[in-house]
Amino acid sequence: MSAAARPSPPPSNNPLVHQWMPFTANRQFLEQPRLIARAEGVYYYNTRGEKLLDGSSGLYCIPLGHGRREIREAVTRQMEELDYAPPFQYGVPAAFRLAEEMAQMLPAGLNRIMFAGGGSEAVETALKVALQYHRVRGKGARQRFIGRERGYHGVNFGGWSVGGMVNNRKAFGVGLPGVAHMRHTRIQENLFEMGEGTYGADLADDLERFVNLHGADTIAACIVEPIAGSTGILVPPHGYLKRLREICTKHGILLIFDEVITGFGRTGEAFAADTFGVVPDLMTMAKALTNGVIPMAAVAVREDIQQTILDAAPEDNVEFYHGYTYSAHPVACAAALATLKIFRDEDIFAQVRTLTPAFLEQIGAFRGVPGVVDTRGFGLLGAIEIEPHGKPGARGFSILRKAFESGLVLRAAGDSIVLAPPFVATPDEISQMVEIVRKLIKES
Ligand SMILES: Cc1ncc(COP(=O)(O)O)c(C=O)c1O
Numbered sequence: 122m123s124a125a126a127r128p129s130p131p132p133s134n135n136p137l138v139h140q141w142m143p144f145t146a147n148r149q150f151l152e153q154p155r156l157i158a159r160a161e162g163v164y165y166y167n168t169r170g171e172k173l174l175d176g177s178s179g180l181y182c183i184p185l186g187h188g189r190r191e192i193r194e195a196v197t198r199q200m201e202e203l204d205y206a207p208p209f210q211y212g213v214p215a216a217f218r219l220a221e222e223m224a225q226m227l228p229a230g231l232n233r234i235m236f237a238g239g240g241s242e243a244v245e246t247a248l249k250v251a252l253q254y255h256r257v258r259g260k261g262a263r264q265r266f267i268g269r270e271r272g273y274h275g276v277n278f279g280g281w282s283v284g285g286m287v288n289n290r291k292a293f294g295v296g297l298p299g300v301a302h303m304r305h306t307r308i309q310e311n312l313f314e315m316g317e318g319t320y321g322a323d324l325a326d327d328l329e330r331f332v333n334l335h336g337a338d339t340i341a342a343c344i345v346e347p348i349a350g351s352t353g354i355l356v357p358p359h360g361y362l363k364r365l366r367e368i369c370t371k372h373g374i375l376l377i378f379d380e381v382i383t384g385f386g387r388t389g390e391a392f393a394a395d396t397f398g399v400v401p402d403l404m405t406m407a408k409a410l411t412n413g414v415i416p417m418a419a420v421a422v423r424e425d426i427q428q429t430i431l432d433a434a435p436e437d438n439v440e441f442y443h444g445y446t447y448s449a450h451p452v453a454c455a456a457a458l459a460t461l462k463i464f465r466d467e468d469i470f471a472q473v474r475t476l477t478p479a480f481l482e483q484i485g486a487f488r489g490v491p492g493v494v495d496t497r498g499f500g501l502l503g504a505i506e507i508e509p510h511g512k513p514g515a516r517g518f519s520i521l522r523k524a525f526e527s528g529l530v531l532r533a534a535g536d537s538i539v540l541a542p543p544f545v546a547t548p549d550e551i552s553q554m555v556e557i558v559r560k561l562i563k564e565s
Pocket residue numbers: 239240241242244273274275276346350351379380381382407408
């Protein structure tokens with residue numbers, strides 16, 4: 122048995138063993154726990170009371186910083202007034218207000234909103250809307266989904282099946298049938314190019330190849346993240362998303378943008394769809410929607426898609442047999458309404474646009490640092506990819522651990538070090554994050 126595969130001795134008297142942690146090297150964690158006890162603004166505090174910069178906005182979900190009073194107060198008020206009501210056949214006012222506000226923010230036409238508890242649930246919801254939409258129009262053979270290599274769409278069966286990150290797939294069997302994956306967009310020609318890559322719009326033609334192979338009338342939808350986040354910030358090549366849109370439109374394939382990370386300002390505008398000028402037929406959102414305070418996600422659906430599904434069902438019938446106990450949870454709605462108000466009142470997306478150029482310049486400046494093999498970024502999303510040392514991902518994970526000791530919480534996607542600062546971070550705080558990363562890469 123190799124050393125790597127040897128089980129650690131049971132840490133029998135360790136009180137931390139009972140939580141099986143998600144997406145975590147549990148055995149390593151028990152040896153070197155990284156406990157976060159408190160947070161305020163763009164800082165966490167560990168159990169010794171030491172400060173750590175939040176270099177990843179939580180998990181891309183706290184753009185406004187931690188402990189926003191307005192959100193806390195809105196949540197408290199909502200809990201006092203109505204803590205829960207069943208979302209099936211009943212509704213709460215806050216959910217309708219939120220859906221209306223979101224419809225006004227979203228690209229024109231994407232104005233029917235269904236809520237869910239997290240990004241993975243939103244993805245399942247979107248995939249099922251696509252299937253039912255085709256079916257009620259007599260096109261029930263449209264059952265295939267097209268995803269993309271290195272895509273991440275959460276961890277539920279539909280989501281990991283259309284996703285393309287191998288570790289998230291390989292332990293779980295074959296997944297959803299009828300799924301094909303386009304090639305990812307990280308190509309040699311665009312290495313070190315910050316922003317949209319010059320080359321590779323034609324990678325979208327992979328979708329056309331699947332049409333030729335399977336027939337358009339078997340394909341329900343194509344799902345992509347406009348910027349692939351979890352795999353280490355893959356920015357679309359210039360023109361790629363437009364091309365994907367054209368092919369989907371030409372063949373009656375629904376285009377789903379998974380904006381769970383990019384939604385609500387990360388690119389400097391409300392949605393990446395706005396930034397890249399491409400409107401999908403469905404869009405999934407989560408994370409920043411409530412500033413991470415309460416779990417919540419949403420799917421925006423083109424009005425006529427919803428109408429088609431509604432019209433197909435007999436009067437008084439449930440039209441879409443889908444939903445979650447915590448869909449449109451009133452407390453989550455209150456958190457989201459308060460979050461959207463801050464985005465508006467403080468013109469937060471403009472702040473992102475102001476911070477972006479210096480941030481991307483600092484990420485791009487890693488070019489030439491020994492061992493750095495690529496830099497990528499767009500908006501307040503940046504990645505520095507380093508040469509692996511030994512097993513792929515080991516060096517990235519080692520930097521994540523050392524960063525915690527050096528006062529920084531970050532994401533490591535394999536050997537790509539990812540920074541996604543909160544929108545309320547100062548230029549100086551962002552520079553401090555980058556400097557810690559620079560030092561750690563140098564020492565690694
Ligand atoms: C693009 C994308 N889709 C879906 C998800 C899944 O969201 P959740 O973890 O809330 O289920 C994520 C999470 O990071 C994501 O980045």
